[in-house]
Amino acid sequence: MPLAEMTFYSRVVVQPELVTEHELVWFKKRNIAVYAYLSVGESFNKSESSLSLNPNWNSHIADLTSEHWQQHMQNSAALLKARGFTGLFLDTLDSYQLLDAKHSKPEQQAGLVDIIKNLSNTFNKHLILNRGFEVLPKLAGFASDLVAEGLYSHYNPSDNSYKLTTKDDQTWLIAQLNKAQTLGFNVQVIDYAKPNNRLAMAIKIKQAGFTPWVTDGHLQTWGTSSIKPVPRRILIPYNSKVKPLIYTLVHLKLATMIEYLGYIPDYVDMAKRPLPLVDPSLHAGIISWTVSDAFYTPTLTNWLESNLGVVPQLILGELPNASKLLLKLGVESLNTSPKAPYELAHFEPWLKGEATTAPAITKPYFLKLSKNATPLITINSADNLAVVQAAKTKYGAVVVAPWLIDALPMEGSKWVIDPRTLLTKAMGLPPILVPDTTTLSGRRMLTIHIDGDGFTSVAHFAGKPYSAEVIRDEIIEHYKLPLTSSVIQADIEQGGLHSKMSPKLEAIARDIFALPYVEIASHTYSHPYFWTALSGRKKIDVDDTDYGFHLDVPGYNSISLKKEITDSIKYINEKLSPKNKKTVMMLWSGDATPGPKALELARDAGVLNVNGGNTDVNADNPSLTHVSPIGRPERDLLYQIYAPILNENVYTNLWHGPYYGFRRLTETFEITEKPYRLKPYTIYFHFYSAEVPAGLEALKHNIDYVLARPNTPVHLSDYAKIAKDFYFSALAKNSDDEWLFSSKSIRTLRIPSDFDVPNVTQSTGISGVTQKGDYIHITDDIAQLSFDHTQTNNSPYLASANVAIDTWQVNGPVKFKAWVPATLDLINARSCEFISHMGKRFKGTSRGKITQFKLPEGQFYGYLNCKRGAF
Template identity: 35%
Template sequence: MPYLARRVCTYFLFVLILGSWTIQLARAATPQPSVAFFYGESPPIDALSTFDWVVVEPGNLATAPTTGTTRWFAYMSLGEITADQPYAKSLPPSWVLGKNDAWGGVIVDQSQPDWPAFVVDKMVTPLYQLGYRGLFLDTLDSWQIVAKTPQGQQAQIDGLARAIRAIRIRYPDLQLIANRGFEVMPSIHADLAAVAFESLYRGWDQSRKRYVEASESDRAWLKQQLAPIVNDYKLPVIAIDYVAPAKRALARRTAEQILADGFIPWVADPYLKTIGVGLREVQPRKVLFLYDGQRFSTPMRSDLLALLTPLNYLGLTPEFVDVRGPMPGGVLIGRYAGIVSWLDGVTLPAPAQAWLRHAIDDGLPWVTFAGLGVETRGDWAQRLGLIDDGKPETPARKIVTQSPLYDFEIAPRPQRDGFRGLTAKQGEPLLSLSDANGRRFDAAAIMPWGGYVLDPYFRSEMPDQSNRWQLDPIAFFQRALRLPPGPIADVTTENGRRVFLMHLDGDGFVSRAEMPNRPYAGEVMMNEVLKKYGLPATVSVIEGEVAPTGLYPKDSPAVEAIARQIFALPNVEIASHSFSHPFQWGRVNTNNAEDYHLEIPGYTLDLNREIAGSIDYINHRLAPPGKQTKVFLWTGDCKPMPDAVGLTRKAGVLNMNGGDTVITKRLPSITAVAPVGLPFGGELQIFAPNQNENVYTNDWTGPFYGYRRVIETFEMTDGERRLKPINIYLHFYAASKRASLDAVQQAVSWALKQPITPMFASQYIERANAFFSATIARDDKGFAIHAGALRTVRIPAELGYPDIAASRNIAGFSEHGKERYVHLADDSAYLALQATAPTQPYLADASGLLKKWQSAPGKLSFALDSTRPLTFAMANTARCSVRADNVVLTPRNEAALQRYTLSRHAAQIDVSCG
């Protein structure tokens, strides 16, 4: 039997049976821990954190992770030592019994009297100091290669037992998993948390570098060895099998077989460097997004952003790949949901084509827009299942096939140019056209390898240069990427209500309002919006406008005083809007950068001064005691390069702005709805959910009441698909004219009539950041969710209802459109599902942020916090006692819900149901 590979990774299991994902555990004993192994570099911590136990190669991490409730086990070879281990040179040569030629390690004499102390001091203690509270003990059988006599074998068994016992005596809180070690099991089983073994059904021949099938005799022998471990010692048993990463379906079937035998499965590659299949299987949330770096210096400056909003709605996030640069290495299956490309007039370079060919062969879905980027004849034609007749292009005459996915925002029309005799001999054509001679052109299709939509049959450019989608991009992505139904991370909703945030850029703080006595716009905004409504608001200033060293030194004493009053308000959090308001961040640090910021005398534009310097000014000169700057709001074009975004992270603040969500009745298209944010160059920029009054007033040229049209945007991003939160986004100069201030107040008043959960921009940004790292994994009962600050996932109604009793940290749910929005009560949660609505009490909605959630049979306890009076609704509490800070509440019945309204902004809620 091959020894366990030196690097391991365990992941969650989807088993496809009759079209649905199910898992059958043969043994109905104590719930089995979900176990993952990952020995590759850069372990995906967020994904792994959805497991109960995770085994990693400690050399690939600086310290043990501390996320959630996951216990992290460090791989440790106890029977062999390889030269790359830090303690290898300390091993006395006389302790070496031989070598394992297959893996390159030396076999240690376990009978040496000082061996247990060496293990504890040299091997275990450094791992314990790094934070590991578990060890995976490998190569416990290595002595069998060299110990041939009964006496010699017993000496090795006894030595192993002494070493393991020494670990437990020194560190009693360490949990140990043994890989095999059947001969020593009678002596060590009491010190173990579990036992692992390999190759129950499928294994790996290291000497020949090939996958092998386990024989019936090997399997019978293994089960015989495992019988006392299961029946007498009552230990969990982990079966690790090896299947090629590209054979994902085989891996799932193998895991199902292992489960049927009553063991915890892990099926992965033999070096355990890929995301495998186990008791749970992670649902990949990233797509590899291909773009041409020669055409677009950054993804921000390309049409790619138009595809991100549909992907975000499906819970997917992009990892951008320049097709002119190095392509991602390693196995992609299990790590990514697919590949997406926008190849308008682009021919992929040869290395990118070779990489794409391999990815498709491995079964990773590819969805491409505008063009295919490859020659549609020869090898690629056969691989893609396409036929190109090679004849000259002719005008399209009519549409002969059209899927219901079309006519989404505008109907497709035959185009006189660009007709190609390209037909799909496989898959499902979505839009087919013909020319005068009857030649067929399949402009869009769902294919076995993914799908494509060719230019110009996915969107139409309008006379005003805006765009409309011809086909529904969300539904198209859902089908082409073969996304299974499941929870989707969502930043638009919290506790069953639409998220609300307000933030102000500092522009125009010093402007004089066109009102009696000509007050500063900053003062008007303070009195007429911030104080009047009491809504949480994230407020910024531009240092170069308000500081005595800025553009208006004579006004500085007065406006700084107003800024101090604003920042002292309890419903205001502090932000910076830079030092000199750069207009085009891409020109920063270029020779002509002076033309792209406010002309402050004697100042040369500098990124550190703009970001860290402005934050330091606010913290030391304007912020009240106990308050500091939390957010940096991008200025100008809001297109910072990664180095600028990195400086906000280093300054300890969150960042937001950009994106341009401007959908209105005049521009009724989700092409005008921005994604959540942009991950690029190792950094993450969060976009503002909506745009400010400058856009709605035609760059502040009028009409100055134009911001009232933001209500159209709020309504159009909350149809059957809720695309965005409500975001009141302003400049201070919006308070300088009566018409614009009235429009602001009209928008705020509209928002207050909606069911909203108000929060500060920093709280929204934290959730948006978590959107890009949240992990969801599926098992037989439901979904393990590691969401960080994110507090909502939504599920299609056909999946069922939350099983409140079987779930963990699920506070409740609400319904919107055809989906159920599920409230998460903590960073990590487990969502179990059932066919019928729950009968237990649960939180239906709340206007405050949820904290301190605790549940027990017949009881609930939680806290709500807001800057405004609270309201919340409970389900199934008609016969329960509901108290707020020990005061019994009287509900107002709303259909099947009980609604409670409080005058206070924060409360401890206790529910008792007898």
Template identity: 30%
Template sequence: MGFLPIGGTSLAMAAGTPALAIANPNIAFYYGAHPPVDELQAFDDVVIDPATATPPDAQSTPHTAWLARIDLRTQTDNSAQTPAAYVSQTVTPLWNRGYRGFLLDDGAPLDQNDRPDDGWLAGLVQAIHAQYPQARVMLRNHLGLAAHIADQLSAVMVDSLYRRYDLLGGFFADVPAAERAEALQRIGALRRSGASLAVVAVDYCARDDRACRRDAANRLEHDGLTPFVTDPSFATVGIGRIEVMPRKILVVQTPEQGEPLDLTAGVRDIAMPLNYLGYDIQYADANQALPHDIDSDRYAGIVVAIDRTVDNPDAWRRWLLGRIRAGVRVAVLGQFGFPIDQEAARALGLEVVPGAAPPDVAPHIVDKAPMMGFEILPPPDIRDALGVRVGAQGKPLLRLKAGSYVYDMAGMLPWGGYTLDPYGIATLGGIQQERWAIQPIDFFEQALALPEMPVPDVTTENGRRLLFVHVDGDGFASRTEFPGPAYGGQALYDQIFTKFPIPMTLSVIEGEVGPTGLYPKISPTLESIAREIFALPNVEIGSHTYSHPFNLEMIDPKTGARITGKVKKEWGGDSAFSLDIPHYKFNLNREIQGSIDYIDRRLAPPGKHVVVLQWPGDAAPPAIAVRRAYAAGVLNINGGDTVITKTNNSWTDIAPYGVSKGPQPDDFQVYAADMDENVYTGDWTGPFYGFTRVLETYALTDRPIRFKAIDIYYHFYSGTKLASLRALRQVYESTLKQAVLPIYTTEYIKRVLDWRRVAVAREGNRWLVRSGANLRELRWPLGHGVPDLKTATGVSGYLPGPGGLYIHMGGDQASFSIAPRGAGDIPYIAEAAGFVRHYRRDARAMSFDFGGYYKPFVSFADANGCRVTVDGKAVAAPVRNGVLRVDVAGRAAQQVTYHSLKVNCE
């Protein structure tokens, strides 16, 4: 049985990217139908099959060229078609789609004694250049021909230097050492001939064998080649000089029929600590079809959060054990979801405890790991015992004993870890609260073996905690209860919006303000107030829909129509689905696009328009509603319920950054960072000064760990009472005394959306991060070193803060290694109340554009001997204890005013 060559490739750059390749690029190959763009964008060039995949928009991956595969193996008779005709038929359509280079693959194996004068293939290269002189052309194997036409090629891809895969037999075989040595000799001769060709070596490992990929990539790099190691079908995020860190985690749970995803434990409790660790969450239902492509190249692990019976436990067990066998780490929180018999126990490295648990003997704790009993430690109850112990290869986290019956309610094993009810999330029914019985960050880090890596951060920028403001439109038509302005909106304009010159995002409900809504007689007055508010330079405009649906979960996820039937009592009983607007029948497009059009047409000043939809009511829209918001050209926010306070002090009350309602990027709902005043005022029954308690939430989500940005989130009805207005002023004044960086709500949303897609990769002892257009901050463990600024690119500075070292990026990509301590003689940005753009460093000199909305300044550390110019003018800024601070002009407006800063140090 012969060994067949695998795959085929073509290089081609997507539209909008430069025609010339960078020197010695990192190249990946992926031929599957749905390339994992988020992970692959860590590479400079990515080869895809244009027959099954389409490259993403160049703006979303500005540092990656997406290359097309041309498979010449269909060209069996070279005389049947001239090279020029082949270019016209095959190459030109790819060129018109934006590709600017081509790898030609006729299936020739590396050991083929190819002729330097291979006429048809050489003619094809010449024909491509004749038609498209700027095209990059690359060959697969064909080393003899490559040497002959080296001046017409950009690179050569060789494959199977160490392993071949037998397509018919389905097995790998090692390449004989003599054959490999001969190939390396030919590659060396090609290089010595003076050809400046990059040589990319592709090798193969099983899809689930990450260790094999690492080892093979190291061997190829040791041979002096640019490596890429993947599976035989080219459907894996392989390893080259760089290894991409997977940043997705799948949470599998069992929601009740009709239960909104937002209310499940996977979203409500589990996602937040995983977000903090840097991981984007996807969700699956163990009672539905489970995904088949959950592999360790893209997923850092699986979290099982099952809290009720699985319909088909055998199918669920097969799926989960299959993922474990494939090398995917698993953390079980609550229950496994299938019986742990002897067979399942062996597969999981567990031991079934012989005999039965004694019902009349109270169990007690024998051994407890430090992570157990984090916020609460429920008393042992023999009825909770599953009857398993951790085997010899594992480590118990919570061992209990009842008489001679010894069992483990939590443990770590080679495949991951588990903690069983009630030692994961414990419910306190009497006070309707929850507590973590296990320290979730420690548990997930250990169970999923999460690597230490730079974590993209949406709470901070340039060392300052992000602050944004958004106001829902509820109560815009409500009258004030004190002398002065007639309506709450006017009171807020007078006492808040114009008094605190920071970015704010304000919305209205068309059904309250507009002429077709509830109050047509006072609509002209309300519209006038809205126009005055929206005209403020520090205000961006949002919509809070047309009729303010109270129960977005009652929208049909397929059609977008209202589901008739009972609604939640807390939203007004059986009849109240939304505001009772005469003659109005719910229509999702009217709620979203219609309300946006109304505000843009009647309320927004010239040059402004609606930029965000602020979800109303339960803020639990189905995917169809989220998609329609994006289709309307706006971002979206609300939901999440972050309400941690001193009297409800649990991490279970800190929501994640958002929730993915489906598989597409436009299915993602961004949550409010903190909850609104309604929560702190007894659902607006009092005390009406209660919003001051949100300061507790801000503090508890900042120290000892910074989980959240600050979100001053409230409604227009806060302008109707003196107590609530005083509370608002106190919140603003207290917050602005802190080390914050005010931004617009949409700027926060864009950071969250970028956060989901950030690529983090390791290259030896260096880190490569590509963060997108908006996100500029990374977090690194405190005490584990700092970026080596002497060798870093794209790093503007760093500052210790709550929970980590905050590393500032000067652009949308950075490369750095970690040193034990700072260099001490290289100035850097320690802190900045503004945005750094176009950052450049040259030894002890820096230049960049800088601006901000509220009291912008930048502080430089290790700045002895430094001089600063702002817009070309020298600034007198004394250095104190090695720190130099420069203040610049700035104000809250729709566009930041940037200043050119240059720092030169002796």
């Protein structure tokens, strides 16, 4: 389901058998009422209650007076109520009118009223009726809403056609709808139209006084109401039986830029579900990238071909053996193979990537252009034939191997082409406002988290303290920044690897977890090294490993996911956590590639999860191929959120040295800042960083580097919520061409360079925009952004701050938590002051357009007071 787009609405109607329990919980957390579709007058299953056949849908019309049918309706409602649905959408209320004269219409109507009244009792009047005008007066007070189809259009399923209704039909239906409104029903109209005609029809319905929803005749695509979603989903087919998603190039390499541009990689596992109906209202494009032509089954090829022109397509790597598809795309194979050697003839300048030389051209694809295509990369053969390697086509673009990523010995990999212009100029994705996971209140986020490894290591310092003690004293308590700390249960518990020292080790953990700026995480029970084997993605022989499958815990010979996840969290909560805190995170160990069962156990334990990914890019090879996406989806709303940047282990040659190697983390910070801010500041390390002075000094160097620059410190769990909500946030536009943004956790929108800056005065749900005009600060779950500058934007607004804003209102309440002394930069705020709930006043210092306010660390409750007219 398009859950993200549903967040713009307070109520949705769904087909109940297609909704999972976790989706229902997801809706409930967002205060979205979920109504289940229920057909009252018909069924596709023939039963003892069936009287006749509806030829339009090949469905069976029910006897509404039948005790069997009435009980069936009540049983269905009870099951839906037990599952957690808020209400019912009652369809086919008029089907009895298709029955012949021998069936008494008044009796059928009486049966219908009885059914609906019983359903009303079950759902406390939370019913939506689809028409049923003849019995409506008897149902006033038993249902809240009424829907009518076909005010201005109707759909004919027999020939898949859309037709306008007659003026007389419109007049009659409007009279019925007005009557329903006088009876107290809220009225909504569902009409049907092709995509390009929907908004105009929705506006017409609204002008008639009713709430609109205009969609296709089968209600299979997303409809248009007073708003229309901005398509963000990129459909990406893959086959988990051939290669798991986590190992595919499209996920490992290209998804990072897809997400940076604000689009959502919508992966479709062809091994587990059919290829979906492509909906231009939701889907912005299709990307297919494979290294094997066996990937292209006839089903996939036909699906791609049938959707040419529906949304843009990008075909990468190995091409399908489908001449018809390729010809329509704009390329075709040469009849003869040109002679080697080959040399580069043309490379479109805007498509050039990081590589400074062309890749080795050994076995090129032999393509030529057909109509409606423009060459992007061509090579010349020895016999002087021009051979196409990449082309922009009428329907998107094609780029063949090896013109995507070049893997160089001793140098790592580089993009041969520019992934950004590949997606924007070649494929044609338009610029959109970007839900941002790197920035908060206009400043780059800072997260710090510690894996439990090395907690028990003896540090090379006077007195031989444990590394955990050194980290506690020199890092955690010294900097007092929000930090996420974890332990490995078997490493410190009684009966574990260091049983004799367990009382002292557990006491150190309690000291750390009790600190007010520390949030608690588990790093598992025994530190499994190969989650990829536990998930069944890869077979690993224990004899081929350096460490075995996990820490060598006495008596623990077979890994139990429950013990690693559920029980380790329980141990921490019962033995180590203070009374007012609980474990909130699972930090994956080892290769950090958990499967769906592990992710499910973490979710069931009520914790978020982070770790994994491969972002470790440095100045030796500053390539975006070494920057991972935000996360990875699994089944049923499960997501692994990757560590934004990897830990000191990869900067120190797996902790073999040099131990100061983690200082190079600042190179990663710089590369992931320019030209694109791809990641927050992330300082991710293990307790063993304090084993040696060089490791500890490198860690301090990294923290000091960030603190010397604008940043907003947050807990890792805050980042995890923001990161996960990237996949559940949505954009839309209304009939006034204003942008809307919906998100439960994301509080920043990045503005593309070719966009205007919003008018803060005319917008709602925002606190401001950065002085450079690159980030918008969101305050509400739904924000409405106006880019109309006919009214001067002269009200006070936030430019940037080093705090996460909880509440913001000019001349109203303001609330935030400052982990360090707070600095807030405001524009148009010379006459403003912050007043705490204790009455203390904080005036600002103005320089140019900026007025800076400095407030002490801690929780701020108070007001932002500004003299009106003096902005």
